[in-house]
Amino acid sequence: MIKGSCCCEAVKFELLSVPSTMGTCHCSRCRKAGASAIVFVKKGDLKWVQGKEHVKLYQPEAPYKYGRCFCALCGTSLGEILSDEDSFPVSANALDTDCGLKNQFHEFVCEIPSWYKICDDAPQSDGHPEQV
Numbered sequence: 001m002i003k004g005s006c007c008c009e010a011v012k013f014e015l016l017s018v019p020s021t022m023g024t025c026h027c028s029r030c031r032k033a034g035a036s037a038i039v040f041v042k043k044g045d046l047k048w049v050q051g052k053e054h055v056k057l058y059q060p061e062a063p064y065k066y067g068r069c070f071c072a073l074c075g076t077s078l079g080e081i082l083s084d085e086d087s088f089p090v091s092a093n094a095l096d097t098d099c100g101l102k103n104q105f106h107e108f109v110c111e112i113p114s115w116y117k118i119c120d121d122a123p124q125s126d127g128h129p130e131q132v
């Protein structure tokens, strides 16, 4: 079982199985939200331990459609942890347990700032990868 939490530990959750994929989104929104490294979690695998009421959703204006959740007390980025989708991204940085996955893709590499260097061989794309 994989544990996750925010910085202040008001929010705690568990993943009942290993996420399906790990990836890195380099778009400016993920970068600013501090949620570039993401793991994809199946809805049934997310178990809330405490603090769901502290999780707030930032929903960007169109054309951007992906909301970002964070702890309202400490600001920790949690990915799309309130999503109703069957599979949704959760910030890998919020996990306390090493889930054992390696990064499997880089998306929106066209938005990488000059000071950032990719240090693995995972496939890169300028938008969303073909299959996630």
Ligand SMILES: [Zn+2]
Residues within 6 Å of the ligand: 006, 007, 008, 009, 010, 011, 071, 072, 073, 074, 075, 076
């Ligand atoms: Zn917190």
Ligand SMILES: [Zn+2]
Residues within 6 Å of the ligand: 025, 026, 027, 028, 029, 030, 031, 108
């Ligand atoms: Zn992004």
